Amino acid sequence: MLSFTNDYSEGAHPRILERLAATNMEQVPGYGSDHYSESAAAKIREACDAPEADVWFLVGGTQTNQTVIDAVTPPYAGVVAATSGHVNVHEAGAIEHTGHKVLTLPEHDGKVDADELDQYCKDFYADGNYEHMVFPGTLYISHPTEYGTLYSKAELEALAEVCHRYELTFFLDGARLGYGLTAEGTDVTLEDIARLTDVFYIGGTKVGALCGEAVVFPKGNSPKHFLTLVKQHGALLAKGWLTGLQFDTLFTDGLYLSIAQNANDKADQIRKALVSKGYELAYENPTNQIMVNMDTATIERLSKDVEMGFMRKVDDGHTIMRLCTSWATTQEHTDQLIALL
Amino acid sequence: MLSFTNDYSEGAHPRILERLAATNMEQVPGYGSDHYSESAAAKIREACDAPEADVWFLVGGTQTNQTVIDAVTPPYAGVVAATSGHVNVHEAGAIEHTGHKVLTLPEHDGKVDADELDQYCKDFYADGNYEHMVFPGTLYISHPTEYGTLYSKAELEALAEVCHRYELTFFLDGARLGYGLTAEGTDVTLEDIARLTDVFYIGGTKVGALCGEAVVFPKGNSPKHFLTLVKQHGALLAKGWLTGLQFDTLFTDGLYLSIAQNANDKADQIRKALVSKGYELAYENPTNQIMVNMDTATIERLSKDVEMGFMRKVDDGHTIMRLCTSWATTQEHTDQLIALL
Amino acid sequence: MLSFTNDYSEGAHPRILERLAATNMEQVPGYGSDHYSESAAAKIREACDAPEADVWFLVGGTQTNQTVIDAVTPPYAGVVAATSGHVNVHEAGAIEHTGHKVLTLPEHDGKVDADELDQYCKDFYADGNYEHMVFPGTLYISHPTEYGTLYSKAELEALAEVCHRYELTFFLDGARLGYGLTAEGTDVTLEDIARLTDVFYIGGTKVGALCGEAVVFPKGNSPKHFLTLVKQHGALLAKGWLTGLQFDTLFTDGLYLSIAQNANDKADQIRKALVSKGYELAYENPTNQIMVNMDTATIERLSKDVEMGFMRKVDDGHTIMRLCTSWATTQEHTDQLIALL
Amino acid sequence: MLSFTNDYSEGAHPRILERLAATNMEQVPGYGSDHYSESAAAKIREACDAPEADVWFLVGGTQTNQTVIDAVTPPYAGVVAATSGHVNVHEAGAIEHTGHKVLTLPEHDGKVDADELDQYCKDFYADGNYEHMVFPGTLYISHPTEYGTLYSKAELEALAEVCHRYELTFFLDGARLGYGLTAEGTDVTLEDIARLTDVFYIGGTKVGALCGEAVVFPKGNSPKHFLTLVKQHGALLAKGWLTGLQFDTLFTDGLYLSIAQNANDKADQIRKALVSKGYELAYENPTNQIMVNMDTATIERLSKDVEMGFMRKVDDGHTIMRLCTSWATTQEHTDQLIALL
Known part of the structure; x- marks a missing residue:
């Protein structure tokens, strides 16, 4: 059975596992005060061209969104997001659980429009x-x-300009940031993101790590006592080096970007195949998630061999399905999928 | 430099790393719905002699305390704990962050007294x-x-009897449970805990896992929609198999207990040495944490070679220090420490 | 200057003030355990034909919405409301402050559609x-x-049927309930509301009281320890008799409905005048709030003599304004307004 | 039946009722933006000798403690209080409900000791x-x-000095402030409180008002968007003038202090009588609450004619009872009580 359901099905990039094994019996201090975390932070600062940046390592995406948003949003304020935003739909109310309303704007292919935010x-x-x-x-x-x-x-x-004008903190969820940075045609770099946002995170869970997200406050603008806030949200890992070491590996020799590139390459092949075979793509996009409109018969036929993600029903006979590649997707699996399509 | 600071300095038991490596490229479903988590749960149910038990895997201790206490405690109620309880002192207010007061009782060697709870x-x-x-x-x-x-x-x-009488949920934090179950002289088994409490957790982070705590509702008495509550607290791991697989390994062939035993054995050796050399133990206890009263000169002398934990000052010249062994403590390090004492 | 801005500009019905004066030096127990509150509850039970009903007196509308919704909504759940619902728009995030998301459905003249809720x-x-x-x-x-x-x-x-089917608690905000019950053409009685909802409140602040809202759990279905929850939300009045006595007065000799009727009568006169003079009503409605589309010149002209409420801009030249009558609106003011229109 | 149970049994000072009646049909704007609230604030500023002070009117004590503490305390911090502090004991967890821990210090006759706070x-x-x-x-x-x-x-x-040194916000709960300011022997004035604290409130509910507490930020140091925070806590009164007008009356012609003085005078008479008759006072204090140690027989005898408050059991035969006078206590009732003692 092939699986293109999501990008968190496999473990970690082998170099991470090797390094975990190699350092396993080393005794390191807890809660992120270790040299792996320090080294990872330094490499991320450099990759972001943000020498003042504060870097923190959390475990998962919803946890990161919840902790960061609660920490940066004043008590009288909420967080503005697209209706399709993960924080609005698929986090079981984690944001509201901390007392903040999610204020929604229409989504345009999943995106917030600056003019609408301004208005x-x-x-x-x-x-x-x-x-x-x-x-x-x-x-x-x-x-x-x-x-x-x-x-x-x-x-x-x-x-960024609208945020600046109305004193909004600009937060970018980069759970799949690697796939964005290496997509064909993008003109957005990590340096741009560090320059334009107030806080963002570099996703590890979906891009080669066992777990972990690197939160970056690019201007050294961490909220006061952020470590305590992280702990208070239940998000402080005792073995902080576990995430630190993973990011240190991912940000060595360009590993993060090169493995992300793999996912996009495979997705591009699949997209090309889909189009050539007459499938209709629900969104034009250059990253590792392919949203494709399929009729029921096709879904039934493919489901015998391929696990796919469900996005939403279009009508009685059609459904938007998601095919997801990742850092771990092989050429062999890609070829098998294309053959099946 | 020797380190006896804590029991979460090293990585994971080698069998866990081996298994992570062996299964790394397997594609498994997310959020704990995988076969490793299922297998681990089955083994834990058996070890607890609690065939109806619900088992959930979370990442860390404070996170587990926060999520469980918030989920089981009614909104008009708080959680009773010893003044020395981790939830009262060292969780940055994580419990209160979810709206519940910590109601304190005096600690007796760290324990709550049933008569005082009754009163x-x-x-x-x-x-x-x-x-x-x-x-x-x-x-x-x-x-x-x-x-x-x-x-x-x-x-x-x-x-348990008092809890039953006053309708309190009885929750046992087993962050170091392995070290408790294998301590010399204890008459408490895992089955006892499953029988007597309403919910407890089996600590992995401090007993051989990279990370992870197994929450057990022994009577199948999970709060309604507990998975959603876990997600809402930012505590649901996308790669749920990561904790599941670790506990599956720890609960195979008695690994959890045998590696815990190692920590107690080493601690017993150290305690014996301390006593024979005239040190005063602050608490009589048979597990992996040794609390010892040291004068300033001794602390200074030892600190050149050994990292220890600080507990509290006794007076101007004396301090209670903590020496902590773990599943990973070697005989070699133990001998070195004893020689230094 | 005439004011038709809102329905909470004046004090209380004179009978309430008289009774406050008459009983001022009586010593009554606190927190709602007094005989006035008891008597008011009994009268409300009778008016609702709900002999099992629990009745609680809170101070204001947002406070009541917050306390009730938090008390009846499970932690994994949110509250469904029309996009135009007060809890979604004008309560400064009071609902989210207690951890619950407001889930929105389209509004149809301010109302939720049962089929859309079902879907x-x-x-x-x-x-x-x-x-x-x-x-x-x-x-x-x-x-x-x-x-x-x-x-x-x-x-x-x-x-109610959809709520029952999907286990939703049905909560009706009756901040202006009197104006609803006495509106021309309505077929909804207080007994209907008590029969169909799980909890509702009878508004006092906007219908003749100085302050106060009477929360009714018509089937005796108060959440466990509701008084403690009210206190925890800062909503328990020390002098509980203050709200109790006011509702006791309002529910004596049909005062509540008769003074509400006054507001509707005056509003009907104004609506008739508006229509006859060619104004366009934004909503067809029979209660005390009149929503009328006015051009800028008219607004400027009227604003010299009348205070009106602002609802929303329609276009550059037109605005929906609100004219609000109340239990206190006099025929004289009504005539003056009509003359000005 | 005499009642000395508490100081919130009666209504309001007659001048307040008269003024409510006189202004009842006046149309005033909502939410505290009215001229009565403005006038009251000006008078309070003057009484505090704090021309920059922000003044806000809330409804009740627990509500005020909850709203203020949540607004001024950073998310990573809690509120330090005496173990006997109202926020720690009798507010149903209202403080923790907003996410903040109550950190306790020993009480000394109900007071926090500056040296202990420093330590x-x-x-x-x-x-x-x-x-x-x-x-x-x-x-x-x-x-x-x-x-x-x-x-x-x-x-x-x-x-104040310790607070300043450790960056604590100094908050004084003045639910019974009038009784404190007019007590025999006190050297603390309203100006002192305004000078030394960061925020405090002047209690109305227990000192002559139907309801209401005046929150003062003496240096104009209100938290940002405090009105929104008040609303979010369900504490914003639609008819804000109701509290404003009451405080305007209380702060006209020294009414607040003169009626508070009455309570202390009566309490002094009772205390004198108690001492002369051999009763043992549990606390030496000069305000309107008398804590007295009574044996069971005395309690039973008195309870036929007098309602008293229960404080705590001393031993099987003795209990600390509370006798409370107020602005409304008459000489006649005082004499009757003394005769009964």
């Missing part, structure tokens, strides 16, 4: 009753989005 | 104003305690 | 990922709505 | 694990305390 803020402060409402305090975007689409540099700059 | 509950309901106060809703104990001490079976039975 | 719940449970999402736990509606519109009995029955 | 903070920052603990963020004291005792000016100055 939202403008209308908010123009409303005579705004003190009775939830202030827009943080902007949440994902890059790539939940639909695999990407912002352009101009779009990020426009969002 | 507390009796006084509570006898107070005409009790509806204006926080109800005792959950009892939290750690076993071993933060001081390495253990409850006897009779003590656990007495606590 | 929402159906889709929710059909989604393979629903355990990662916020469960629909409570339905919130306002009656009258924020736009002054009313549900029909058939609509309430349809909503 | 607590010193020890906290000296602990190598302090980032894993709840920071001391706010100091809560009540004046008068729950036992009717008072701080001296020197004691307040010492607390």
Whole structure:
């Protein structure tokens, strides 16, 4: 059985496992105060061209979104997100659990539009009753989005400008950041993200690590006592080196980007095959998630050999399915899938 | 430099690393719905002699305490703990962050006394104003305690009886459970704990795993939609198999208990040496944490070669220090430490 | 200057003030355990034809929504409301502050549609990922709505049926309930509401009281230790008799309904005048809130003599304004307003 | 039946009722933006000699403690209070409900000791694990305390100094402030409190108002968007003028202090009588709460004619009872009580 369900089915890149084995009996201090975490942070700072950046390692995506948003959003404010944003839909209310409302804007291929954000803020402060409402305090975007689409540099700059004007903290969820940075045609670099956002994270769980997300405050702008806040959210790993060492490996010799590139290459092959065979893609996107409209008969036929993700029903006979590649997707599996399509 | 600072300095038992490597490229479903987690749960059910038990795998200790206590404690209630309880002192307010007060009772060598709990509950309901106060809703104990001490079976039975009478949920934090179960002289088994408590967890992080705690609701009494609650607390691992596989390994061929035994053996050797050399132990306890009263000169001398943990100052010239062994402590390091003492 | 801005501009019905004066030096027990609160509850039970009902007196609307929704909604669930619902827009995030997401459905003249609610719940449970999402736990509606519109009995029955089927708690915000019950053409009685909902409140602040809302759990189905929960939300009045006595007065000799009737009568006169003078009503509704589309010139002209509420801009030249009558609106003011229109 | 149970049994000072009646049909804007609230705030500023002060009117004591503490305490911090502090014991966990731990210090006649606070903070920052603990963020004291005792000016100055040194917000709960300011022998004035604390409130509910507490940020140091925070806590009164007008009345012609003086005078008479008749006072205090040790026979005898408050059992035969006077206590009732003693 082939699986293209998601990008967190396999373990970790072999170099990570090797290094875990090699260092297993070393005694290192806890809670992220170890030399692996320090080294990883230094490499990330360099990759971001952000020498002042604070870097923290958390374990998973929802945990990171919850901890960061709660830490940066004032108590009178909420977080603005696309209706399709992960924090709005698939986090079991983790954001509201910390007391903050998710304020939604329409999604455009999964993205927030800067003009609409601008208008939202403008209308908010123009409303005579705004003190009775939830202030827009943080902007949440994902890059790539939940639909695999990407912002352009101009779009990020426009969002940053609106955030700056209305005092919103600009937060970018990079759970799949590697796949975004290495996508064909993107003009957005890690340096751009570090320059334009107030906080973002570099996803490890979906890009080669066993687990782990690297949170970056690029201007050294961590919230006060952030380590305590992380602990308070149950998100502080005793063996902090476990995530530190993984990111240290991923940010050595360009491993993070090169393994991400693999996922996009394989996805491009599959997309090409799909189009050539007459399938309709639900979104134009250059990253590792392929959203494709399939009729019921095709789904039934493929499901005998391939596990796919379910996105949403279109009508009685059609469904948007997700085919997901990853750092671990082999050429062999890709060929088998294409043959089956 | 020797380190006896804590029991989470090293990685994982080699068998776990081997198995991670062997299964690395297998594609498994997410969020704990995989066959490793299922197998681990089955083995834990058997070890607990609790065929109805629900088993969940979380990542760390504070996270587990927070998620479980919030899930089982009614909104009008708090959690009763010893003043020395981890939830009261060293979790950065993670419990209160979810809205629940920690109600404290005096600690006796780190333990809660059943009679005092009984009296507390009796006084509570006898107070005409009790509806204006926080109800005792959950009892939290750690076993071993933060001081390495253990409850006897009779003590656990007495606590269970009080909990039953006043409708408290009995929760046992087993972050170091292995070290408790294999301690010399204990009459408490895993089956006893499963029989007497309403929920407990089997610690992995400090007993041979990279990370992970196995939460057990021994009577199949999980709170409704517990998976959603775990997600909402940011505690649901995408790669749930990572913790499942580790516990599956630890609960194969008695590995969990045998590696825990090692820590106690080494600690016993050290304790014996300490006593014979005239050191004063701060607590009588048979597990892997040794609390010893040292004068400043001794601390300075030892600190050149050994990292120790700080517990608390006794007076200007004396401090309680902690020496911690673990599943990973070698005979060689133990001998070196003893020689230095 | 005339004011038709809102329905909470004046004090209380004179009979309430008289009674406050008459009983001022009586010594009564605190926190709602007094005979006025008891008497008021008995009268409300009778008016609702709900002999088992629990009745609680809180101080204000947002406070009541927050306390009730938090108390009845499970931790894994949110509250479903129309996008225009007060809890979604104008409560400064009070609901999310207690950890619950507001899940929105489209508003139809301010109302939730039972078929859409049904579909929402159906889709929710059909989604393979629903355990990662916020469960629909409570339905919130306002009656009258924020736009002054009313549900029909058939609509309430349809909503109750869906709630029952999907285990939602049906909560009706009756901040302006009096104006709804006495509106021309309504077929909904207090008994219907007590029969169909799981919890609702009878608004006092906007219908003749200085302050106060009477929360009714019509089947004696108060959440466990609700008084403690009220206290925990900062919503328990030391002088509970203050709200009790006011509701006792309002529910004596039909005062509540007769003073509500006054507001509707005056609003009907104004609506008739508006229509006859060619104004366009934004909503067809029979209660005390009149939503009218005005051009900028008219607004400027009227604003010299009348205070009105702002609802929303339609286009550059037009705005929906709100004219609000109340229990206190006099015929004289009504005539003056009509003359000005 | 006489009642000396508490100081919130009666309604309001007659001048308040008269003024409510006189202004009843006036149309005033909502949410505290009215001229009564403005006038009250101006008078309070003057009485505090704090021209920059922000003044807000809330409804009740627990609500005020909850809203203020949550607003001023950073997320990583808790509130330090005496074990006997109202926020620690009798608020049903309202503080923890907002996510903050109550950190307790021993009580000395209900008071926090500045040296102990100093030591607590010193020890906290000296602990190598302090980032894993709840920071001391706010100091809560009540004046008068729950036992009717008072701080001296020197004691307040010492607390202020420690707060300043460790960056704690100094919050004084003045639910019974009037009784403190007019007590015999006190050297603490309203100006002192405004000078020394960061935020405090002037209690109305227990000192002549139907309801209401005036929160003062004496240096104009309100938390950002405090009105929104008040709303979010369900604490914003639609008819804000109701509390504003009451405080405007209380702060006209010294009414607040003169009616508070009455309570203390009556309490002094009772205390004198108690002592002369051989009763033992549990606390030496000069305010309106009398704590007296009574044997069971005396309690039974008195309870036929007098309602008293229960404080706590001393032993099988003795109980500390509370006799409470108030602004409303008459000489006649006082004489009757003394005769009965």
